[in-house]
Amino acid sequence: MRITLPTKKGLANTNPEIDFEQLVIVGANGSGKTRFGSRIEENNLKKVHRISAQKSLSFPAEVSPKSKERATKEFLYGYYQENKTEQQQLNNK
Known part of the structure; x- marks a missing residue:
């Protein structure tokens, strides 16, 4: 460019x-x-993607990253059980 x-x-x-x-x-x-x-x-709207700077690129010790699947199920159902389907999770509420 x-x-x-x-x-x-x-x-x-x-x-x-x-x-x-x-x-x-x-x-x-x-x-x-x-x-x-x-x-x-x-x-140059079609050629440019602007990314702002990040102030911190590290996680504090008390934060535990989770998989997207686990975070979604904990958000939707309030808990996560690895071997349960979504229907089983709903039935356990």
Whole structure:
């Protein structure tokens, strides 16, 4: 993908272009990362998928990840029993 960068304040009207397959934007708080990413996304809706940064990529010790199946059944039925069908789970309520 090719984008034209905005003109930097104080420089002549030279709009450099960059060509890339993946782009990672890093900068200080308030430096315009979100606005820049939004602008790229607006101008290239069918080519861009923007992912915001994650503040924490680790789980606290007291959190236990579960399978989607187990989490769904615990949500729907209030408990999970590995060898029971959905109908059996409903009948046990």
